[in-house]
Amino acid sequence: MGILGRSCRRYRGGCELVAWLAWVGGLVGAAGQTRGDEANGRRGAETAHATNFMVISHHASWQAARVAKECERLRSTLYRQWCVPGEEIIPDWTPRAMIVVHRSEGDYLREVGWRAGLTRGVCRVQVRDGQVVSRRIDLMADPDTGELTALAHELTHAILADCFPSRRLPRWADEGIALWADQPRKKGLHRQAVHRAIERQSAPAIADTLLRTDYPAGDKLPVFCGQSLMLVEFLVQLDEPSRVVEFTRVAVDHGYDRAAQQVYGLNGIADLQQRWLAHVRQSATRPVPIDYMRDPLQMPTPRKRT
Numbered sequence: 330m331g332i333l334g335r336s337c338r339r340y341r342g343g344c345e346l347v348a349w350l351a352w353v354g355g356l357v358g359a360a361g362q363t364r365g366d367e368a369n370g371r372r373g374a375e376t377a378h379a380t381n382f383m384v385i386s387h388h389a390s391w392q393a394a395r396v397a398k399e400c401e402r403l404r405s406t407l408y409r410q411w412c413v414p415g416e417e418i419i420p421d422w423t424p425r426a427m428i429v430v431h432r433s434e435g436d437y438l439r440e441v442g443w444r445a446g447l448t449r450g451v452c453r454v455q456v457r458d459g460q461v462v463s464r465r466i467d468l469m470a471d472p473d474t475g476e477l478t479a480l481a482h483e484l485t486h487a488i489l490a491d492c493f494p495s496r497r498l499p500r501w502a503d504e505g506i507a508l509w510a511d512q513p514r515k516k517g518l519h520r521q522a523v524h525r526a527i528e529r530q531s532a533p534a535i536a537d538t539l540l541r542t543d544y545p546a547g548d549k550l551p552v553f554c555g556q557s558l559m560l561v562e563f564l565v566q567l568d569e570p571s572r573v574v575e576f577t578r579v580a581v582d583h584g585y586d587r588a589a590q591q592v593y594g595l596n597g598i599a600d601l602q603q604r605w606l607a608h609v610r611q612s613a614t615r616p617v618p619i620d621y622m623r624d625p626l627q628m629p630t631p632r633k634r635t
């Protein structure tokens with residue numbers, strides 16, 4: 330959620346703070362297991378290696394090899410969606426990403442810091458001279474469900490850092506794309522925050538959200554997260570998901586007016602704002618497709634550009 334020096338980027342999953350209390354779904358732990366320290370017990374760490382991951386699990390219900398396999402599957406899916414469309418080869422990660430599954434909330438917070446309280450995952454990526462030199466994701470299982478609910482979200486941050494190694498991905502895009510990988514219920518809460526803000530006429534203009542470099546404080550955070558997510562959802566309806574990353578690339582170099590025109594054929598930010606608002610108002614009444622709710626990584630079919 331902040332920058333730790335020029336060569337180190339640290340993502341804190343800020344929008345995790347907003348909605349985790351009511352959030353269920355995601356990876357499901359071994360049936361009937363995982364209810365905090367007591368059930369988890371005390372045991373040594375287990376380590377597993379895969380092509381792109383080294384997983385250390387301190388948690389009795391999460392076998393390191395199983396987590397590593399799921400990480401590889403998610404990585405491939407997320408890379409194809411956002412960064413490497415088509416038949417291009419997805420580059421291996423050197424060094425591998427380290428994934429740590431903590432035994433308890435106490436262990437998790439000791440590692441990531443108290444500011445990450447209420448989150449279920451933190452991704453830390455170090456970049457030096459335009460190269461990613463380390464990736465680490467710390468996870469804790471949800472104390473009620475036993476699920477690793479933050480894995481896909483945090484993995485998305487790590488992948489996006491690869492797409493943008495020499496520059497900083499705009500905050501809305503980094504968070505909005507990561508939120509895409511979250512569970513439907515959590516995303517629904519973020520959307521509700523936007524709908525409420527629009528009703529109260531307190532929602533910031535989309536241009537303000539696009540240009541933010543940090544997370545807003547207080548009750549503005551849920552709206553920022555919701556706007557970021559719904560902007561990504563709107564853009565994905567216009568064209569392939571990877572175009573969102575292309576949109577941000579052009580915007581960082583040439584500004585959002587040019588990016589909107591060049592990538593989506595829109596008439597600048599004002600046009601984007603108008604169409605996005607129409608999308609938000611429509612989504613307030615449109616039921617979410619069942620299949621999309623079952624699989625948070627499934628994409629709706631992009632609409633043809635007009």
Ligand SMILES: [Zn+2]
Pocket residue numbers: 340341342343344345482486503504507508
């Ligand atoms: Zn995040």
